[in-house]
Amino acid sequence: MKLTMLFLLLGMQTFAQTDTLPVGASVPGHPRILMLKGEENQLRKMIASDPVWQKMHQSIVAEADKMIGLPNLERKLEGRRLLGVSRECIRRLFYLSYAYRITGDGKYSQRAKSEMLAVAAFQDWNPSHFLDVAEMTLGMAIGYDWLYDHLSQNDRKTISGAILEKGVNTSLQSKNNNWLRVTNNWNQVCNTGMAYGALAIYEQQPELARGIINRGIKSIQLPMADYQPEGAYPEGYGYWGYGTSFNVLFISALEKIFQKDFGLTEKPGFLQTAGYLENMTGPTGAPFNYSDAGNGGGLNAAMFWFAGKQKDPSLLWVEKSWMESGKSHTRDRLLPAIMLWNNNIRLSSIKPPQALLWTGGGKNPVALMRTSWTDKNAIFAGMKGGSPSVNHAHMDVGSFVMESGGVRWAMDFGMQDYNSLESKGISIWGLAQNSQRWQVYRYNNYAHNTLTVNGNFQNVKGDARITAFNRDENFLQATTDISKLYAGDLEKAVRGIAIVNKQYVVVRDEIEAPQKETVVRWTLLTPADVKITGGNTAELSKNGKTLTLKVDAPLPVQMKTWSTESKNDYDASNKGTILTGFEMTVPAGFKGAMNVYLLPEKNTKTAPVKALSEWPASK
Structure with a gap:
């Protein structure tokens, strides 16, 4: 017993421990955990x-x-x-x-x-x-x-x-x-x-x-x-x-x-x-x-x-x-x-919340917005900042999800069963830039709704904050500076996501390229069927509903789809999903913005998109 207490006291010194529960503290008889004796009647x-x-x-x-x-x-x-x-x-x-x-x-x-x-x-x-x-x-x-x-x-x-x-x-x-x-x-x-x-x-x-x-x-x-x-x-x-x-x-x-x-x-x-x-x-x-x-x-x-x-x-x-x-x-x-x-x-007695936008900072900041709490067909968007170095994180900084019409159009795979990877010898807990974790398809930025630049992974030491947001229900928005995630590939990358007039979502990326030609890939992961319908548009369809993805960029873009099935035997099957989006090659020193509209049910009416610095923001 004395040896046991010695181990305990040594461990508690880590926290400069002074007892919070005093010596001689008493406890009631059994049962006492969560529900005391006699509380069954109530x-x-x-x-x-x-x-x-x-x-x-x-x-x-x-x-x-x-x-x-x-x-x-x-x-x-x-x-x-x-x-x-x-x-x-x-x-x-x-x-x-x-x-x-x-x-x-x-x-x-x-x-x-x-x-x-x-x-x-x-x-x-x-x-x-x-x-x-x-x-x-x-x-x-x-x-x-x-x-x-x-x-x-x-x-x-x-x-x-x-x-x-x-x-x-x-x-x-x-x-x-x-x-x-x-x-x-x-x-x-x-x-x-x-x-x-x-x-x-x-x-x-x-x-x-x-x-x-x-x-x-x-x-x-x-x-x-x-x-x-x-x-x-x-x-x-x-x-x-x-x-x-x-x-x-x-x-x-x-x-x-x-x-x-x-x-x-x-x-x-x-x-x-x-x-x-x-x-x-x-x-x-x-x-x-x-x-x-x-x-x-x-x-x-x-x-x-x-x-x-x-x-x-x-x-x-x-x-x-x-x-x-x-x-x-x-x-x-x-x-x-x-x-x-x-x-x-x-x-x-449970009534719906009043606020349509919620933001939180910390290690993995998020912004979550919707047009209604009571309409199952409401538009919903969630975006995250943070860092791949956070525990359990992916290379998904700047990624988002989006719903409308009762369909999740922009999705996230989430996790892969740990044992399915560990049993094949994959080390998934390292968070260094060259860790084997990032070779898992679901964990790197290729499979997320964010940018990939020059085919490279996001920088694990990078970090992104939510820099601005707006609670006005006619322009719900959040902005994050993801520049540090692309150090060496981009001089600047800032992303803003907004629900405009309760009708559609716009994703704006403002980028600055280094003094070299740069290839930017913009992706959206979806469970929908995808059809490329033009030089800057794609149509997504699921459950009888449609969503138009429309790109407004200062340079030519190549609309694409990518398979989500990996060639690695350790990766999970991702059947029923596809990536869509575009690639854009930008010249050395390029400065500009890409706007992507996510338009539910063939909605074609869009408003001009201002610079992110001019987006209305709440205090």
Whole structure:
């Protein structure tokens, strides 16, 4: 025990730690994580009073019923990861434990106990990939804590012993805890998993548990700093759902047990990040899936926590649409948390947001704009700045997505399954200019809605800020200076995107070439059928809708399409997509601008495009 505490204290010195949770701090009895003993009654009343929440409750219980007959989990790695098993561990134990606490039916606790004993018997929880340990520990902590009164003394000893030895204690070894010092989702997930383990076994190891919790309170502030200034999450939509949801789990557990959040919700930008996520979803329901994000959206339980904190139900407009969609949400391992965080908000009270444009700075700045929150056919555009050097980033600086008429015309591939690349020997985590990561088709600028100059990759050390924006609904716009991404190929490159008069989108690129002939390629990735219709036009068609791409440039352009199928066997298939756009050769020292109009449904009326410096901008 003394050696264990020494390792912990040495690790905490990294943060100039002074205990945030005082010596002798007490915790309530079990259950205490997220929902205290006796709080089931209040939740039952809420469920009985609202058919929406009754339906959500029933879907969770029905899923728990399906789990009854499943075989116990086994320790089977996929590549170097046990993460799939760990995530299913959370899903099963969270659903089964919830079903037991609300219904009182012992079949759920009995099934959960069997699962916990099986997981406790694993040789380890794969500490070499510590996310696996963190998620397994969190699932086991919820199950152990919520079902504590149903477990025998031997069961408690076995399960709590596994939480301690295969979970919490492994985080004390330096080879396993580099996540304490990083600013990405690993920090949020791992600190949360370890804190849950510590809270579950607090009375057995109070000094150790208090140290783990205090270590987490200090360490988790590192990634939380990345939400400032306005809440844009650097790793994008998909990892927001991961890192931020676990961050909320961390804070919510502390609040429930200690009645305070230790100042974490006061961190600049953190509560505002709900606005980021809400605005990231277009009218089609698809997210702006830049970086390593999947191409699908979904319900996020943490948004209800944020709406409660902000006292702003309009933050749940997109979540409301997901709940009304009729789709199942039971693959979400954290779904039961929505019953704890919903603040008894009735869907009928959720009104659409007022603002049509949202911008956020930080490591990966974004601008998100739309013509309406209530019209499924509304025009939507999202653009990003940032840098390829950001964690999980792609060479997609200046890229955008665009929707109109219920079709996503300009899309992003998002991520490729990591194991599909790693299993073929591809190293995908290097961020240097010559890293193998950039040879993956989906990761480099060839496959994104941005510029490629002289056939070169974007500069990984480059960075782009959102330099101006405008909230006027008749000229929603955002501008970013992407010059540093093309150092050596262009002297200047500034991109602006605007929705004009609620009718169409214009993308303006102002460039300056060096003292050499330069080839500029402008691309748009689309799932639509594409037909080149003229020297400066192309027609996109999908689902009975059309979009005209029209180029206005000072020099001749060559309209093109490019296949999205890679010749590399490690690249994912990109069937059903195509790149379109143009190439333009500019002479040495060229200074000029290219305007690309994206015109829905054969709209041919366009207004003259002014220089970006003359675009109206909000203060």
